[in-house]
Amino acid sequence: MIIHNQTIELETVKGISLNNISDQVCDVIATSKVQNGVLTVNSMHTTTALCINEFESRLLDDVRLFFHDLVPPQNKYLHNDIHLRDCPQDEPENAHAHLLSMLLGNSESIIICDGVMQLGRWQSLIMLDLDGPRKRCVGVQIMGE
Numbered sequence: 001m002i003i004h005n006q007t008i009e010l011e012t013v014k015g016i017s018l019n020n021i022s023d024q025v026c027d028v029i030a031t032s033k034v035q036n037g038v039l040t041v042n043s044m045h046t047t048t049a050l051c052i053n054e055f056e057s058r059l060l061d062d063v064r065l066f067f068h069d070l071v072p073p074q075n076k077y078l079h080n081d082i083h084l085r086d087c088p089q090d091e092p093e094n095a096h097a098h099l100l101s102m103l104l105g106n107s108e109s110i111i112i113c114d115g116v117m118q119l120g121r122w123q124s125l126i127m128l129d130l131d132g133p134r135k136r137c138v139g140v141q142i143m144g145e
């Protein structure tokens with residue numbers, strides 16, 4: 001059995017961004033030489049998330065607006081009382097991003113069959129940065145043969 005570990009790095013834009021990482025993960029599968037198995041991806045941050053959904057530009061705008069309404073950044077949050085926390089004073093006020101990350105989750109598992117990720121026609125693997133812009137990492141582990 002092959003076990004292949006790799007990290008994907010990406011630079012995100014301001015605010016909430018949805019980043020299609022399907023192609024990068026396909027490259028990792030090719031590098032791993034695994035034909036049949038499973039891959040696990042996990043975002044390595046507390047204000048990011050992963051999901052599988054349609055990467056359509058108007059839907060991405062809907063998602064950003066929905067998240068903004070669901071967990072408004074301007075609401076009062078204890079985590080945003082930077083002066084009361086033991087942290088650098090330039091820490092961002094990003095409680096909304098942590099809360100969204102917890103709701104969305106930060107890992108996905110996907111079947112690999114004949115060297116191909118088993119996603120549906122309209123499915124993409126999406127990394128959400130909920131507090132960009134930042135340099136972000138996604139861990140990928142592929143197990144199989």
Ligand code: ZN
Nearest residue numbers: 079094095098
């Ligand atoms: Zn924070």
